[in-house]
Amino acid sequence: MHTDTGIVLSRMTTEIEESWPQAPSAPPQPPLSLDLDHPPTKQTNPASSNLNSHSPEPWSSGLCDCCNDVSSCCLTCWCPCVTFGRIAEIVDRGSTSCAMSGALYTLILCVTGCSCLYSCFYRSKLRGQYFLEESPCTDCCIHCCCEECALCQEYRELESRGFDMSIGWHGNVERQKRIAASPPAVQGGMTR
Incomplete structure (x- = not known):
């Protein structure tokens, strides 16, 4: 039964890859056109390979911009395991x-008291997928000192890239398929 599920997911991934155009890496993606299987990657021009490579992109919001998004801030304050779980599912592309x-995350928090040891790896993975800068300091340091702020920033970053965090990876894939399959809007009839 698990083999059938794997085959179906593999076919869905192939169909999605074939139906979505590749997004350019230089400008950030608009929120409603997700490229779920191929996050932006660093691409270099062979002619300028000896020049400085293109620098990492800044985060869409600052580390302490929690006041701008009260809902994710409250969720992270009261249930950081839910915020982290949603981030991990999107970053892992639905494999977890x-x-x-x-x-x-909760088990590690209860046993060691340092869930930041686990969550900082997902920050690094998220930065790698979207080529984000490591600022204001290292991922591990940010999660050790400001765990809740780091989780809120990662949550906001994924939302700014068009993900609906409450529906998870598979929900976002289905939503994107519906958007891609819907016919374009038609303007009003002929006028003089």
């Missing part, structure tokens, strides 16, 4: 569920 990641 929100519940599984959140439960592991």
Whole structure:
């Protein structure tokens, strides 16, 4: 049964890859055109390979911009395991569920008291996928000193890239398929 699910998911991934155009890497993606299988990657021009490579992009919001998004701030304050689980599911492209990641985060928090040891790896993975700068300091340091702020920033970053965090990876894939399949809007009839 698990093999059938893997085959179906593999086919869905192939169909999505074939139906979505590749997004350019220089400008950030608009929120409603997700490229779920191919995040922006660093691309260099062969003619300018000896020049400085293109620098990492800044985050869409600052580390302490929690006041601008009260809902994710409250969620992270009261249930950081849910915020982390949602981030991990999107970053892992659905290979781990929100519940599984959140439960592991909680277990590590209860056993060691340092869930930041687990969550900082996802910050690094998110930065790698979207070529974000490592600022204001290292990922591990940010998560050790400001765990909740770091989780809120990562949550906002994924939302700014068009993900609906509450529906998870598979929900975002389905939403994108519906958007891609819908016919374009037609303007009014002929006029003089």
